[in-house]
Amino acid sequence: MADPKETVELILFGEVRKIAPGASITGHLERPRNPAHGDYATSVALQISSALGRKPRDIAEQIVRATRSAIERSGACDPLEIAGPGFINIRLRQTAKAGIIRAILQAGASFGRAAAAKPERIMVEFVSANPTGPLHVGHGRQAALGDALAAMLEAQGHEVHREYYYNDAGAQIDKLAWSVQARARGLKPGDPGWPEEGYAGEYVEDIARDFLSERKDPADLGAVRSFAVGYLRGEQDADLHAFGVKFDHYYLESSLYADGKVDETVRALVASGRTYEREGALWLRTTDYGDDKDRVVRKSDGSYTYFVPDVAYHVTKWRRGFARVINIQGTDHHSTVTRVRVGLQALGLGIPAGYPDYVLHSLVKVVRGGAEVKISKRAGSYVTLRDLIEWVGRDATRFFLVSRKADSEFTFDVDLARSRSDENPVYYVQYAHARICSVFAQWGGDPATLAAADLGRLAGAKELGLAQRLAEYPEAVAAAARELAPHAIAFFLRALAGEFHSYYNAERILVEDEALQAARLALCAAVRQALANGLALLGVSAPEKM
């Protein structure tokens, strides 16, 4: 990894120190589990020793020598220690640890927010369900992930646009219209005359009944279609509202046809010279860009495949000024990733090859009473987002769906999230927040006086550990945003809440010694602020009472 001709730089406390000829590295700091190893530790010396052809301990000693004066000037920590084969252990001074508390109280809700060096206009597209049925659990995961991701990127100083793409123009909509029409005519799924691959969910019957109650004519398929789509859009909006997710814009696929963008895209593809006719269809040579087979653009019946509006849609994202786009989809859509990117490349508009970004999530298995739940009365063949919200509540649903890595398949245990709610991670975090609020209610003093608290009184191991954890929050958010990994926020909050509960049980906050009490209250206020800010990113409430 290292080129011995370059210079090794160690970035420490904001200063870059040239250490030795070698590689340019930014060794990240670890938090040792063993307190004897200090507050932070790094193994950079071991990592670069082979590249430099020198002993790790010698390198470590050189690093310590080179940074000694800067560290003494900063006063932030004790002299670095070298341990074992060449680990460098760092022990922070108490004043440096407690200082973060004042900064948090001052920053308030903006603690953990950063001003981006280069603010971008970013679009996050998520949910984007067809208006052919209620939102299911997978859409819920997308909603939780997408909204959290958008909030995290906003916290990094970017301008974020949340968009929902409505596939309201395809064959699926026709099936919906036929299904509703059949229901309105008194047919049931399986009856003679019931449309092939029709939608069998109970909601189809609801739509038909409402349609008839408005004295409309089932023979008018266009009227049935627009009524059904409008009905389901309204229902999805209600679900999203209940989930606390708001979109800046709903983009209709049908508009791409109406305003000519689909035709325009086809013409541009043909003009690119990468299309050809075969068996009555128009193909795009996507294999030129690494696809495993060419794709049909225009079917032999003259209609377009979904590929065309998808590409046309992403052209609008680019032209609307979103240099960065993140699409949240299920892994069952991963084959579209290549196709959309390739289609954009073929147009030759100068769009980057990796445009857009994708976060793909695996599907969620819902378990209740020890058995997998596959059926919902309302939707027929799947569990709906509404089911989850009704079973376990909005906060638990959001926290659960966002607390796993997106690409891990995970089991949503309804019983854990609901009936044994006292063992639920989201309540654990919320409880820490509510507990602190309760202490403040009992105290009854003026929080403004805490700004003057003597933080030097915080000398206990748990207190300093909490302060250190709080200090790591901004970087934790930044890292999670960088990795597009909302679950990291959930894990951080879990850890922070755990440290607080442990501290709370070990020490009284409200004590006789007023100076000590003020310092502890300041610490609690800072923890509360960090919990509230983190929960807000996940779209979970921070209750004062539970």
Add this chain to the structure above:
RNA sequence: GCGCCCGUAGCUCAGCGGAUCAGAGUAUUGGCCUCCGAAGCCAAGGGUCGUGGGUUCGAAUCCCGCCGGGCGCGCCA
């Protein structure tokens, strides 16, 4: 068959730009409320990180094979 993803404690999952990473929650067992909320805390047991190789002084982490699971591989969206 090909492509992508995933196999870590009984269960649900973190960690995966190598070392100070064998972790959390839950479940099980034993303790802690005349004291700021016990939706909490403290402690114990529990895993050769699917498997076999390779790279490395050092691999849950990187590379290859195999096994097991998920999802794709339409002139469906």
